[in-house]
Amino acid sequence: MKKCFNWYSIFLLYGVFAACSSDPKKESPGEAEITYENWEAPEVELSTLDFDQMPFKNLSDYGFFKGKIREMKAADGVMIYEPASSLFTDYAHKSRYIWMPDGQHAAINDDMEGTMAFPDRTVLIKNFYYPADFNKPEENIRMIETRLMIRRNGIWEAYPYVWNNEQTDASYKVVGAEIPVKWKDEKGESQIINYIVPNKNQCKSCHNVNEEMAPIGVKAKHLNHPFAYSSGNQNQLVKWEEVGYLKEMGSIENLPSVVNYTDQSQGLNLRAMAYLDINCAHCHRAEGPASTSGLFLNYEERDHMKLGVFKTPVAAGFGAGSFKFAIYPGKADESILTFRMGTNQVGAAMPEIGRVSVHEEGLQLIKDWINEMDEKTLKNQKAQLK
Incomplete structure (x- = not known):
C-alpha cells in the first residue's frame, strides 16, 4: 500500500509539473509575446502626470504618443518642432516635440539669440532613428533612443531612453548604451557604426550654460522659420503663439533667425x-x-x-x-x-x-x-x- 501511494504521488506531481510547463504563453501572455504588430501604448491622461515620480520606467508611461509609439502620433498638446539647422549625430534622423501643461507658456528673452524662459513641467522630447535606406526616409525606420528634458523646480533634467528590439517601447537607461546600427546611405553604400547613447551625466556636457543644464535648439533664432505642419506651412514661433505656447511674442521680423546650413542658396x-x-x-x-x-x-x-x-x-x-x-x-x-x-x-x-x-x-x-x-x-x- 505504501509503495502504491508513492507511485501515485509521483504521478500527481508529474501532472502538476506538466500542467505548469505546457505552453505558458497561452495561459498568461508575457513579454515574449509582445510584438510591434500586437502592442499599443496604454492611454495616459497627460494632465495627471505625476512629475514627482519621474523619470518613469518606459517612454510609453508618459503618454506623449498614441498607439504604436514608434509612429510618433502625438497626443493632444504635444507639438512637433524643428530647428533651422540640426546637430550632427552620426547621420541619425531626428524628430523633436514639446509639451507644456494647459495654461502654461514660454516667453522669449530679450537677448541676441532669443533664448526662452519655460515654465515648470515643460517636457522636450527628441527621438533618434535610422531608416534602413536613406533614399526612403519614411520606410523601415529603426528607433534608437529618445532623450527627454524635463523642467522641475526651476531646473532642467535629462533622461535617456533606449528602444527595445521589438520597437514597441523605450526604457530609461541611466548608463546609456552602445548599439550596432547599419543603413544604406543616399549613394547606396552600406554603413555600420556602434552608436553611443550618452549616459545621464554626459548630457550636461553639451546642455550647459553657466554650469546649469539648458536646452540648445529651442531658441527664437532656431525656430524663426516656416515648418510644414499638417495644416500647411507656418512660422513655428507664430504657431507656438497661436496654440498658447508663447505669449506676447511681438513681431517675428524683430526676432533673430539662423539659416539652414544645408541650404546652398544661402551665403x-x-x-x-x-x-x-x-x-x-x-x-x-x-x-x-x-x-x-x-x-x-x-x-x-x-x-x-x-x-x-x-x-x-x-x-x-x-x-x-x-x-x-x-x-x-x-x-x-x-x-x-x-x-x-x-x-x-x-x-x-x-x-x-x-x-x-x-x-x-x-x-x-x-x-x-x-x-x-x-x-x-x-x-x-x-x-x-x-
Whole structure:
C-alpha cells in the first residue's frame, strides 16, 4: 500500500509539473509575446502626470504618443518642432516635440539669440532613428533612443531612453548604451557604426550654460522659420503663439533667425556660422564649458580672433595635431578646427561626445569656408554679420 501511494504521488506531481510547463504563453501572455504588430501604448491622461515620480520606467508611461509609439502620433498638446539647422549625430534622423501643461507658456528673452524662459513641467522630447535606406526616409525606420528634458523646480533634467528590439517601447537607461546600427546611405553604400547613447551625466556636457543644464535648439533664432505642419506651412514661433505656447511674442521680423546650413542658396559664411553654432557653440561660447579656450563659435560672434582666425590654442595638446592656428585663412588643411572635426581619435575629436563618425558634408562646408578666406573676405564676412 505504501509503495502504491508513492507511485501515485509521483504521478500527481508529474501532472502538476506538466500542467505548469505546457505552453505558458497561452495561459498568461508575457513579454515574449509582445510584438510591434500586437502592442499599443496604454492611454495616459497627460494632465495627471505625476512629475514627482519621474523619470518613469518606459517612454510609453508618459503618454506623449498614441498607439504604436514608434509612429510618433502625438497626443493632444504635444507639438512637433524643428530647428533651422540640426546637430550632427552620426547621420541619425531626428524628430523633436514639446509639451507644456494647459495654461502654461514660454516667453522669449530679450537677448541676441532669443533664448526662452519655460515654465515648470515643460517636457522636450527628441527621438533618434535610422531608416534602413536613406533614399526612403519614411520606410523601415529603426528607433534608437529618445532623450527627454524635463523642467522641475526651476531646473532642467535629462533622461535617456533606449528602444527595445521589438520597437514597441523605450526604457530609461541611466548608463546609456552602445548599439550596432547599419543603413544604406543616399549613394547606396552600406554603413555600420556602434552608436553611443550618452549616459545621464554626459548630457550636461553639451546642455550647459553657466554650469546649469539648458536646452540648445529651442531658441527664437532656431525656430524663426516656416515648418510644414499638417495644416500647411507656418512660422513655428507664430504657431507656438497661436496654440498658447508663447505669449506676447511681438513681431517675428524683430526676432533673430539662423539659416539652414544645408541650404546652398544661402551665403557660404552664413551657412558655416550656422553649422558651427548648432554643432559647437553650446560649448564654445562665453557661457559654455569651453569658454576658457577663448574660441567662441556662436552665430552672433563678430570677432575673428574669437572665431579662431590666426588664433593659437590655449591648451590643445596633441588635439592640435601639428598645426598652429584654429583657423588658418585660405588653408583649411592646416587648421586645427578642421583637423579636430575630421578625426575620431579620442582626445582630439570634436565634439568630444555625440559622434563616432566624421560628418563629411559638414567638414567640407567648413573647409570651403576657410579656404575662401583672405583679407578681403574677412572684412566682407564681418560686414555681412552686422
